[in-house]
Amino acid sequence: MKILLTGASGYLGGRLCHELLKQGYSVRxxxxxxxxxxxxPxxxxxxxxxxxxxHGDVTDYNSLLSAFSGCDVVFHAAAVVEPWLPDxxxxxxxxxxxxxxxxxxxxxxxxxxxxxxTSSFFALGPTDGHVANEAQIHHEKFFCTEYxxxxxxxxxxxxQAAQQEELPLVLLYPGVIYGPGKLTAGNVVARMIVERFNGRLPGYIGSGNxxxxxxxxxDVVEGHIRAMEKGRTGERYLLTGENASFKHVFDVAAVITQTQRPKFGIPLWLIEVYGWASVLFSRITGKLPLISPPTVYVLRHQWAYSCDKAKQELDYSPRGLKEGLGEVLPWLKNLGLIKY
Incomplete structure (x- = not known):
């Protein structure tokens, strides 16, 4: 079986490429x-x-047509994943x-x-006050980010392509992805842990709501491969996991590393001011900010989802934060990015 993968140089795509090769698939x-x-590799x-x-680009149709030739399965994981861009x-x-x-x-x-x-939980919209499943459609009343x-x-x-044209699509919606790998904007948990342990993020983000x-x-990579093997075309699957706050993430990290928890929360209005300053600095330097105002808009809402459908149909089995962070923290320490 010949597999075409877009986004292979990204955080998720790179891990997916390695696992497909490990399982014996031929990957273009x-x-x-x-x-x-x-x-x-x-x-x-x-x-x-x-x-x-x-070589090609997802916005270049001719390069895609050439790349897809002879392929049985297409994984479309390429995306621009940032909370803010100048353009x-x-x-x-x-x-x-x-x-x-x-x-x-x-x-x-x-x-x-x-x-x-590969879509995103953002495509389904916020879940303020409840836990959503694949039936949720974005309300489109507001958007926190252009992404x-x-x-x-x-x-x-x-x-529309899957349901009306009956193209053989399986739609996947990962949650906030974290773990070893590239420290891109898609790996926001690892980046925030680095900021936390280096003193640049001294408190909790907001009140923990x-x-x-x-x-x-x-787990998301395995969910993608199971979707190829078992996923029903035209269906949506949430590849999410434990629903929690960033306050809980920092608390679990403190327990694992036997370090002190943050002693206070940083108000979101103050983080937003910092975000505007970061955006101004970014326009001068060209370096994208870790926190921008759209990041704060996201933090003012809840994004909790159920992955029961993926568990039942794809045998998706997500690990909890304690186990997952237990792998991420030593990895960051071995890289010399954090100390504890």
Whole structure:
């Protein structure tokens, strides 16, 4: 079986590429000429089996058509994952336009039997006061970030393609992904732990009323592979995990490392002021901020979800935060990024 993977140079995509190869699949990874390939294994010298790298871009239909040729399964994991960008149009050109190009190429590639599309919990919208499942559709009354808006728009397109055109899509919605791997914006938990243990984040974020569904990256990877093997086309699956606040994350990290818990909470209004200052600094330096005002808008809502459907149909088995952070913290320590 030949698998085409977009987003292979990213945080989730890189882990997925490694696991697919480990399980004996032949992987063709679509990467841009400028992509950082340091987290990927070397390509197969023969091109038969193993990893094959092809240059292209999800916004370039012709490069997709060439890359998809002869492939049986497409994993579309490429996305721009940031809470804020100086040019918000990039969210829509990649996350929406890229998906449109992928679906167009799938329609023209007769060998493709299944498409696994990596969406996001943001596409379903906030869950203030309840725990949502796959039946939730984004209310579209407001969006905390342009990323959220782009993923909700892409979700509509994917659902229409799956349900009305009957394209062989399986839609996946990971939670807040954390674990070993690249310290990108998609690995926000690890980045916040680094800030916490280096004294740059001295307190809890807000009052602890935030709620997220935390997903270990390797569980999400396994969920993707199970979706390829068992997922029903046209269906949505939440690949989420334990619902908790960032306050709970910091408390669990303190217990594991036998260090002190934060003694106070930093008000969200103060974090928002810091976010605006970070955005101003970012426009001067070109370096994207860890915290921006849209990050605070997200923190003012809850994002709690149930993964019961994935457990029942995909044998998805997410680990809890205690187990997951028990792996992340020593990993960060071994890298020299934190001390305890």
């Amino acid at each position: 990874a679509l990467v841009r000429p400028t992509s950082d390939l340091s987290s990927l 070397p390509p197969s010298p023969t091109g038969n089996g193993g990893l094959e790298l092809v 918000p149009s990039k969210f829509f050109s990649v996350n929406v336009g890229g998906l449109k190009s992928v679906l167009r190429a799938v329609r023209e590639t007769k060998t493709v039997q299944k498409v696994i599309y 959220e808006k782009s993923k909700a728009a892409a979700d509509k397109i994917a659902l 935030d709620r997220y569904s935390f997903s270990h990256v390797d």
